[in-house]
Amino acid sequence: MTATFTLLTTGYDSLDTRNAHRDGREKPWHVASTVSLLREGDTIVVVDPGMVEDRKLILDPLAAAGISPEQVTDVVFSHPSGF
Numbered sequence: 001m002t003a004t005f006t007l008l009t010t011g012y013d014s015l016d017t018r019n020a021h022r023d024g025r026e027k028p029w030h031v032a033s034t035v036s037l038l039r040e041g042d043t044i045v046v047v048d049p050g051m052v053e054d055r056k057l058i059l060d061p062l063a064a065a066g067i068s069p070e071q072v073t074d075v076v077f078s079h080p081s082g083f
Contacts, residue, residue: 001041003038003039004038005038006039006061007037008036008037008058008062008065011033011035011048012031013032032051032052033049033052035052037065044067044071044072046058046074046075047076048077048079049075
């Protein structure tokens, strides 16, 4: 069987205007992960869901792909989300 890849949400990084007055030491950047879905057979993997502004950015595209959160078998974090 061939694995499939679906992009659930595209990540970004930008200066959050609410924090523009800060000197950079307090992390003024607004960031979100690119979140992906991998499927092969009964294995359903969500990759890098740790940093998004709203969980609907993951759950809605997941539902559009016909998958409920309970069906996800694995979650992969490719890097730590803490700064």
